Amino acid sequence: MDSIIRSIAEALNGLPKELVVFIISMFPILELRGGLIASALLGLPIERGILFALLGNIVPIPFILLLITPIFDRLKKTKRIRPLVEKLEAKSMGKSERIQKYEFWGLLLFVGIPLPGTGAWTGGLIASLLNIKLKKAVPAIFLGLLMATVIMCIITYGIPALVRGA
Numbered sequence: 001m002d003s004i005i006r007s008i009a010e011a012l013n014g015l016p017k018e019l020v021v022f023i024i025s026m027f028p029i030l031e032l033r034g035g036l037i038a039s040a041l042l043g044l045p046i047e048r049g050i051l052f053a054l055l056g057n058i059v060p061i062p063f064i065l066l067l068i069t070p071i072f073d074r075l076k077k078t079k080r081i082r083p084l085v086e087k088l089e090a091k092s093m094g095k096s097e098r099i100q101k102y103e104f105w106g107l108l109l110f111v112g113i114p115l116p117g118t119g120a121w122t123g124g125l126i127a128s129l130l131n132i133k134l135k136k137a138v139p140a141i142f143l144g145l146l147m148a149t150v151i152m153c154i155i156t157y158g159i160p161a162l163v164r165g166a
Helices: 002-011 016-024 031-042 046-056 060-076 083-093 097-103 106-113 120-129 134-165
Strands: none
Touching: 002 016, 002 031, 002 083, 002 134, 016 031, 016 046, 016 083, 031 046, 031 120, 046 060, 046 134, 060 083, 083 134, 097 106, 097 120, 106 120, 106 134, 120 134
């Protein structure tokens, strides 16, 4: 992940560091985790890193929750794209068992524990595919992002500061 983030940051060279973090945080897969890693690599203060990583990761979520199902339904009518959409749906739904069982708490933990294949994008997609009501999905995803922020700040800012101080 580090090399992907460095490559994207290099491609965005010349832009303000905050904008780089914001953009990286909007990417699926990288999301908040990637944004906070980029923030630390770019030397941004933790507060600014958190702000721009959170904002960047939050921006796509309403679109995913509200529009992904109709977009997927439309794309599945296209012969060439249908297999890709079905594969994405299957992959997402393969991770949905706990979310389906526990809904709010399952979604919160899925988004909040920063592991590969988890995060707000996939959580939003699964919530949409499972028809989880927005009043449950939005707070679960947002609180999950806050949880992931704490964990990632410890990893990207806290541990390196302890190592440097030791």
